[in-house]
Amino acid sequence: MNALLTDLYQLTMAAGYWQAGKCGEVAAFELFVRRLPANRNFLVAAGLEQAVDYLLNLRFEPEEIGFLRSLPQFANVEAGFFDYLREFRFTGDLFAAAEGTPLFAGEPILLVRAPLIEAQIPETYLLAQVGFQTLVATKAARIVEASGGRAVVEFGTRRAHTPQAGVFAGRAAFIGGCAGTSNVLTGMKFGIPVFGTSAHAWVQSFPSETEAFRRLQALLGPATTYLIDTYNTLDGARRAVALGRPFWGVRLDYGNLMELSRAVRSILDEGGFHDAKIMATGDLNEYKILELVAGGAPIDVFGVGTELATSSDAPSHGAVYKLVQLETGGEKRYTAKYSEDKSTLPGAKQIFRFPDRDLLACSWECHMGAEALLRPVIIGGQLVAPLPGATEAREHARAAIGRLPRKLKSLFEVEPPWPVGRSVALEQLSAEVRRNEMEVAR
């Protein structure tokens, strides 16, 4: 399942490791983000459930192995490697921060410790899945923060990078704090609330707007949300009022939302519908929502699509997956890279979260008064315990983000950032590895 959904070099390297007799070496790789994207003061980890599904179900089907054998890059590879692939299972360990945990630059979201080949092949899939969901959960947290307590619903599947990305965007947005999604499959797979209104095509398909509204009300009763801007927004609001109860509210999809929401609120109130809600949609993002909220626009729910499902101001965050140690027959070798702009720290790590700072340390260290964020999820190829679902992850995010200093929730970069220190042992290890690597390079 999905074994070929990876970069070719993962599989040629696997063949090379096999031929070099490195099957028995145990590697540790860390998945982390080097720098926070612009204007972010933290990330919200997401995508672990799918990472786990992938690792536990990673298999090479005969047809996939046949395809590899047909490639010129595998022409010199010994047949034994393909036998190895046939029996391939992920037998290693996965440590991870719980979904919904706020994390910072350089902090591992995942740590994979497994025989070298088993740890190398998943790189591409894990980066894309965890990287994307983390991106969207982070964006959602910003939008929810800007909305100041009003509900935010994810509406972005149509603009997501494939429909499949839309499914996971809905999940990640929910973990980041959204109230739900419009994606029905997301709702079914992950138990997430689904929401929807109606489209301009609905209104256009009937001879009059009133007829379209009447039909919608007959269908949805108290959940009815009229899209009122197909012709004239204020006329649309008046037609909604004229039809009377039951209805939930109205949706505004374009135009000056500040002015229109006020005018529509007046029409609803004058009609006696003080409890009718106003939902706003239409190319919204955290800054536009901030302005609407700050200006007192009487909007109850924001529907956010494109900018949320594509994290459009930061459509990638350069997550990486780096080798940090390699164990061969009892001997442990630590590795790192020391180029100017892309250096990494050696050794499997742990993140210790204190009330006012994080400490990045070697995985074997203990630090009192801090929470160790990386927890065992898979050990020896077996799931340690059932994972929390999306609802629990969302609750965890809400509580954990709530414990961060208020200033970090700004929509802009704040100084100083959350402190992420390094333990003495980690600094010493890094200095030592640096000396050794210089030797290797010579």
Added chain:
Amino acid sequence: MNALLTDLYQLTMAAGYWQAGKCGEVAAFELFVRRLPANRNFLVAAGLEQAVDYLLNLRFEPEEIGFLRSLPQFANVEAGFFDYLREFRFTGDLFAAAEGTPLFAGEPILLVRAPLIEAQIPETYLLAQVGFQTLVATKAARIVEASGGRAVVEFGTRRAHTPQAGVFAGRAAFIGGCAGTSNVLTGMKFGIPVFGTSAHAWVQSFPSETEAFRRLQALLGPATTYLIDTYNTLDGARRAVALGRPFWGVRLDYGNLMELSRAVRSILDEGGFHDAKIMATGDLNEYKILELVAGGAPIDVFGVGTELATSSDAPSHGAVYKLVQLETGGEKRYTAKYSEDKSTLPGAKQIFRFPDRDLLACSWECHMGAEALLRPVIIGGQLVAPLPGATEAREHARAAIGRLPRKLKSLFEVEPPWPVGRSVALEQLSAEVRRNEMEVAR
């Protein structure tokens, strides 16, 4: 299959259309991009093959219908609707521009003509699939143009918005002109060439860089591409030369690519390896490649990942899917929207491409000397003829982009843009519909 991978409102509206007795009405929807993204002078259509797969296989499984029935939004829906879903098939027509066709703002990429419900439900999926692939094919065409004849390979799955998006990014990038992709599944599913080198982890896993290179050469022979920047790039190049033939070339992944490629070229040439190639990777985009090419950097192949697979300077283009006509018992009604910033044109259309301009016309019109770009793909729920594969789509893109005026291939917006006119009949229809819609609104 994927029937719930849509927005909830598509399905509640479907229920509403069914209850309103509108099953027999035949709608036409057009999928198009309102405005070209910044710096683009054309789009490259892609994603049709997946759109067709989706429409031909759209089914509601009993489990999916059960989930819908459990939702509060379907509480008032008559049981007959769920019987209808059980038998649901797409029985309509799809007209589309061939994959690889350059298109402009407002021009339909797809035209769906089907019973209203069958045309409405696919909106979300079609937008996300065709929208995304078109975005990436367009980005690829820019990068290929900037590379001035050097090969470009798509390496972006790890940064794509989910691994699944990576599969389709590789396909779309190939249609847009890339030589291939690193995604093995893309290669297997679509017959696209796959390429790869090796990673820093490969080099780090061996006791020395020379040992790592020697092992790679033993594995890949003449296809060997050494990643030479793990320690020191120039030392890496010297080690490659010292190992001798066979090898294909070297890869540079960071640093000043202009200077490093020159220095590495000298080392290769002095070693007698005039035919050894240099590949460059590392956060490249069309502008950086333009600078390298303009500066004469001796780079033979560019590997582009993040910015291509996420179209990061324009991660969405606001594709829309708009109702343009509705036929009820022989009577045809044309619809459009006339708001300031989001107006649409009524009626099913055809794009006529003349050598020096496009003409948007009503679908029934004929215009001599022009090519009609929207061709029947599905008629009455049946595929008209097998679709061209990705390789033919790539060739079509190459030829069709080649026929556009040279200035349109600029990486910046040019004035005047490619002219897209409207036929007299379309203008008349639009004026007439506008008058009628004002009546409805009253």
